[in-house]
Amino acid sequence: MRRAALLALLSHWWRRPFQLVALLLGLATATALWSGVQAINAEARNSYDRAATALGPTPRASIIAPDGAPMPESHFVALRRAGWLVTPVVEGTISTGAGPLRILGIDPFTLPLDDLPDQTGETAFDTAFIGADGPLIVSPETAARLANADLPRRIVQDGVAPGVAYADMAVAQSLLGLEGRISRLIVLDAQPLNRPPLKEIVPTLTLDQPQSRNDMAGLTDSFHLNLTAFGLLSFAVGLFIVRGTIGLAFEQRRPVFRTLRALGLPARTLLWLLLVELLALALVSGAAGIALGYLIASALIPDVAATLRGLYGASVEGTLSIQPIWWVSGLAIAVLGTGLAAISSLWQVARLPLLAPAQPRAWARASEAALIWQGAAAISLAVMAYLTLTFASGLIAGFVMLGALLIAAALALPVILYGAMWLGGRLAKGPLAQWFWADTRQQLPGLSLALMALLLALAANIGVGTMVSSFRLTFTGWLDQRLASELYVTAETDAQAEAMIAFLEPRADAILPLWHVEGDLNGLPGEIYGVADHPTYRDNWPLLDALPDVWDRIAAGEGVLINEQLARRSDIWSGDTVSLPGWQAQILGVYSDYGNPLGQALIGIGALTDRFPAVERLSYGLRVNPAQVDAVSAALVDEFGLDTDNLINQSEIKAFSLSVFERTFTVSRALNVLTLSVAGFAILTSLLTLAAMRLPQLAPVWASGVSRAGLARLELARALVLAGLTLICALPVGLLLAWVLLGVINVEAFGWRLPLFIFPMDWAILAVLALIAAAAAALFPAVRIARMPPARLLQVFAHER
């Protein structure tokens, strides 16, 4: 009996392969986007963790020079001989032909090697590691990237953080040009019983308590939350498809259910069989979805890696590793999603009276009471979004608010459409027009899920599109201001720098020092730049907020300018003070500094050299007549043999910055397109569901004299009207979304606020796309009506019960 029943149930899918495809595809897409995004996030987090634990699983205190500058290595031996168990680290980033590489110089004699990345297989840290001819130890991906680099030999070790190379002190010091110096001393665990205070051994050094070192994870949280939100959105939209298809399959099998029950199959067994069927479908499509997700993630991760590097300086592997947890979580989410989508259908089957008519219900009467509840829910969610915005802060609050806003909009949509249909009916003249509006209104419950999906996709599209375009407009304008110098040069040595200045004096309009030191700004790592007193800055520097005579006072060393990120992070603005290493400085102004993860302060060049006499004086910005840029560059190359790393012209930096920017949003855009196509698909499945059930409604209209072609045209028109109305609803939602992204999420995530610009042309394109999608989705059902044999319409009357 069970076997026969199962066959009877399954036979449905053979007869309607399209439904099966739609169900599998919907579920697979939902799973794919979700698990793809999770995979990307997991990979990135893994990279951050590895970077953060490069020198041990738990953060340890360090001993550093107060200005953070490298210190003589003799401090290491002085501390060890006094009983302080410390291990030296010399670190820095070198540029290679294949991108930057962080060099981590360690002393394996004093660093507990258990703390270094897991060693499976061959030992990389053996005695051959030690000494000036030692190797670099890198991850397989980094090794591949550095394949042709002119560096010491590489040894590949799984588990090493991407973009990081371990080297012995001897090798690292020479690579970094820090012979005889170390960056810091890590204070090891289990210190001996007796040791004098630090001040008695090395009075010039300070103890830096461990901070949570996974700064990268915190910094990039916003980015990953963004991705997660997209994944969730796509998953939700995918579920709309699944919900539609399952609903259809259950409706169409009502006669089968009734017959099986009438033949004696217990309701419980029927439910079990349906559950097993759904589980099998969920597992199959979940597996397909995970595979698809892997493809999506692999395709996107190079861009994600480039974005994270460009935007946050975070190094992430550009390739994906497969982890078992994915398969499990992917399948789980597929099963969960199927269950969620099927729950109401299963509920109905469970409660199906034995002798209920086996007639598919074309429509549930659109209950006004239900609509009122939906409207109320929408309003309370909107209020919640508003309250979140007003009273809460932080990234999570921003996303909670976004979620509430989007769900409120989705819930409000059927209410608005219902109202619009009612209005249309009131205004309509003639019975056919009135029937059209009334019939459309009747169909709303069946279509509203798909339309909600469309609304979400459109709103996300408008929101993200507006954000990206606004950002681009602001960013390019800002780049023009910020990169005022035509050429940027870096000398190799002080002597070369002096020679270069002498050489350039007659050739350039101005030679502006670009000297900087690294140090803590209000307790957070940051950079301090010196700025010359020159119109280049006075005229161009993008100040957001400033005290009077700001540039004169900067030149006089009376205060500092800070970037917007630092200002927002610490909530300090013009007139407040900021703590620099050894200086409580007044803030004279705040400038925008897009794309910089670090806090930054700008002080007069005189103040910089006074307070940080050891500052490297190698980099300069050159103001030259744009027509002579090429000539000056050529002369510099001839005279000093500068390579491309040391001589950059403005247009190259701009092109580079813009490319980082574009890549940043490639991922958003790709996910956007996917979401929209999923929404289009949802409409198609919903319309197909309805088409089969609507014959009893269409037949009388046909019998009253409307041709089949006429009915088909009305079907098309209905889809267009609904899509158009949805689009109109999506516009304000999308703009609100963009505003939240620019004014709330961006500020929390990156520390800068961007102005909102409106791009109506983009909306027009989107509108056309949405209407085409809706029309395309409606076309197939419409054509079916146009070509339906009249006999089938007649049958409706013959079967009248």
Place this chain on the structure above:
Amino acid sequence: MNAKRLRLLRHAGASGGDIFKTEMVAVCAIMFWLCLALPGLAQGFAGLGAAEDGYAEVRPGAFDFPADHGAHPDFRIEWWYITANLETADGAPLGVQWTLFRSARTAGTGTQTGWNSRQAWMGHAAVTTSDQHFVTERIARGGTGQAGVSLDDGFAAWIDEWGMVGPTFDDVRLSAQGHDFSYDLELSAQGPIVAQGDGGYSVKSASGQASRYYSQPFYGVEGMVTLPSGSVAVTGQAWLDREWSTQLLDADQSGWDWVSLSFDTGEKLMGFLLRDQGDGFTSATWIAADGTPTPYGDGALRLTPLEWHRVAGRDVPVVWRVNLPDRGLDVTIAALNRDAWMETSVPYWEGPVTIAGSHAGRGYLEMTGYE
């Protein structure tokens, strides 16, 4: 314990990691610096002769003091090894160990300074009471000044803040500490330096492996030991071993058992058993109360395990019969603390022993290579 550090230290660019190497490397603490320095250990100890190019060779001859108290960087391995049998004012027995090992990472005579030094140093310190055992370890690279031995101003051997420092080799201050113990002892020699083996040439196997080896078994000790329970004044005797070599053990030797015994008569015995597939190789030196040594070659001394104890997952003999018929010596030595396991990079057992039988006294026992 610290498997990665161990691998780092002992693999000298060795090809392929086979089990033989792993086992052999782990066999004993005494061998570890050897392993540390030994390129191509995978070829086994039989390849030692071929693999030693560039290191100095051990030859018999007279010692040159005080120069020989200092380091011999051209030899692969070397140590300054002190064990002390002490007691507190209450008469409670206590053992102290202080060891500084030197090992050359590669052969070569060129001066390699700073981080490029080819020398590696390791210190072990331990305090053993009848029911507690404290141990800690330090590792350093040569060339930086973090560890070394200097004769410039008397005598100084150090690693980090630990030291064996004094105006002369006969009069030194010995200090070391871990996170849960420390000691600070004054050592003064009350007898002469004793050459082990044939005038300081100590043969280790039938095929001729050998080391230069002398001892100072007559140090008197006074000082303080600090344990979690507090600081206590201690007195007693210490025994120093100095040994350096390039090829110490034969290929089939799997570990060794070493004793230094001080009898109430004032006489002393140094003896060791190098275990192999057969009966093993023994060697001993009988030291008269005035310091006159009598060396005994293979077979004269018999070391027989009597009782085994399970510690750190291994079975280790902690009661031995020590028999030197030529001197009428037939004693049973028993560990003061059976759990005196040295949980260091390469672990071994080392602790004080009591002596009963034909002679009475105190001593130290070291056992390596127990897996």
